[in-house]
Amino acid sequence: MRSTDTIFALSSGGLPSGVAVIRLSGPASGTAVEALCGRQPPERRASLLSIRNRNGEKLDDGLVLVFPGPNSFSGEDCAELQIHGGRATVKAVLAELATMEGLRAAEAGEFSRRAFLNGRMDLVEVEGLADLIVAETEMQRRLAAEQSSGGLSKLYDSWAKRLTHARAMIEAELDFADEDDVPGSVASAIWQDMQTLKQEILNHLSGVRAGEIVRDGLKVVIVGPPNAGKSSLLNHLARRDVAIVTEIPGTTRDVLHVDLDLDGFAVRLYDTAGLRETDDLVEQEGIRRTQRSMAEAHLVLLLSAVDNPDWAAFIEGYDGPVVRVRTKADMRDTAWPAPNADVMISVRTGDGIAELLDRVGSYLPDLDQGSALALPTRHRHADNLAAACAHIEAALAVGDRGLDIQAEHLRLAGQALGRVTGRVDVENLLDVIFSEFCIGK
Structure with a gap:
């Protein structure tokens, strides 16, 4: 899988349909549109154009849009062809794209994977998007929308920032203990907050069963x-x-x-x-x-x-x-x-x-309309959150025996949180996560 390739796929689901959307992403997206339509439409404006093959034969008329990176779904140059959803029509357009140099058919979840790699979404948002696509009930839709819109990621990021702040204060005391403007002890402020943070994560983990249901x-x-x-x-x-x-x-x-x-x-x-x-x-x-x-x-x-x-x-x-x-x-x-x-x-x-x-x-979760849908929904979420909580607890248990040891436990807690959102150490997760997506997403 080479990120320099331009990928394409049918993104709108099963055929036949009233409208079919073919998505492209990569550096040759604009060139491909120009080859098919004779010109590129204005950026982010739908234009009705004829779509033709290399022999000039008309394949269809459709709405064509181009989205320059980085402000696109994948963070790359993107394009969409909105054409009639007949099987033969879609097949002909896809076949023409496949003949173009630098273009290839997308793999499952590859558009979303590129969005993650280009910083457009984190892993929790990606997983929420996958759930939103397959949601069949109102509660599934609400839970997936909360995650795909970044609501859960904001919570995890706020926890990560508190851990980073605690580590910074500890490092300051270790490295600059003799300076007048460095507090003499971080215990009263930092460790009280870490105790609170540990409890917040434990409370959050109590929603694992509800999220699963x-x-x-x-x-x-x-x-x-x-x-x-x-x-x-x-x-x-x-x-x-x-x-x-x-x-x-x-x-x-x-x-x-x-x-x-x-x-x-x-x-x-x-x-x-x-x-x-x-x-x-x-x-x-x-x-x-x-x-x-x-x-x-x-x-x-x-x-x-x-x-x-x-x-x-x-x-x-x-x-x-x-x-x-x-x-x-x-x-x-x-x-x-x-x-x-x-x-x-x-x-x-x-x-x-x-x-x-x-x-x-009566055995369904009792959820209100507020923040109750900020729930962990996957085993990997729960495992990494539990690991973060364990490292915070270990740091608290060290006491006065060594600020350096406490700082290390907090670093490991931050890494565990980072693995939830994909900030650190996630390469081995990517193939598993993105394999859940359909082609074209």
């Missing part, structure tokens, strides 16, 4: 014995036939899932194999996958169609939150609600479904 969805696993109504419930909530439903036990052999939008949050429901003793090797594998899904769940819906089941027997070894659901309530003359269940439902009549969804909703 907002970004990836609340993972809800439906378990229970065969014929308890697990697949029927999944189909009812999905409003389509996702799972096969029969009276034959053991129909579900693999883990199926559907995604719901509940109060703006993503909720991922998993239908699993019925829990029972069996000699069927395929069904045994399905049960093993059920148990693995339970271990990764945020919430388990434990279903039973019989009165007074042994609930604990079905979830042995699982110690997370459970909602006990009595199913097929319309098929039996029984008390409502069942005395040993949290909720009773009937997918045939719809009774109890709203109450069940309310129960599930």
Whole structure:
């Protein structure tokens, strides 16, 4: 991957479409536009131009824009061709670009990678942009917008500045202790602030689970014995036939899932194999996958169609939150609600479904409209923030035994924060992060 290349790609998604946007970035962007259109339009102004191949054959008419660097998305000279979104038309324009010297098709995430390398975005903003593109619920959109706009980066940068200030004061005392204008001790001011900073990071880390749920969805696993109504419930909530439903036990052999939008949050429901003793090797594998899904769940819906089941027997070894659901309530003359269940439902009549969804909703994060969406959303965020916190704590624990040791711990804390935003030591992260992007972004 050579940053001197000019790259191009379809950036507007699947075809056919009403409009397709082809993006270029690199030093030959303007030259490529001139070759296709006969001239370059004025900077940052959309111009309707004919797009032709090298033989003069007209490929399409479209809006053409050029964005000189460094004030562009990638920080380089950029251009966009907004053309009709037919497959043949887009294919012809891309093929013509591929014949030009110095141009090549972009790799996944390469436009955003160049924006990072040119200082247009940091890693947190890049990751927020990736999440914004794939956001499907309102809360996912809000969380991604907070990160892609730099809200979270500003918080981390403010912490990094406080660490830098603390180190500067320590270095001043170490190097200029005999000077009259250097404080005799940094303990009262600096270490009080570092104690506060440590607590702020710990408070921030307490939002890791909430950030994970907002970004990836609340993972809800439906378990229970065969014929308890697990697949029927999944189909009812999905409003389509996702799972096969029969009276034959053991129909579900693999883990199926559907995604719901509940109060703006993503909720991922998993239908699993019925829990029972069996000699069927395929069904045994399905049960093993059920148990693995339970271990990764945020919430388990434990279903039973019989009165007074042994609930604990079905979830042995699982110690997370459970909602006990009595199913097929319309098929039996029984008390409502069942005395040993949290909720009773009937997918045939719809009774109890709203109450069940309310129960599930109670396990979603309680977020307000303010700064609550400044949340860490990835394991690498949490790991580096925890490392920064540990180094600050180590510096505080040193006490009077050595300012130089304390300064080193604060330097390491700053490095850990820098790895979150990409300020330092990030080369090994780039391929992983940008591989999440689609071509053209």
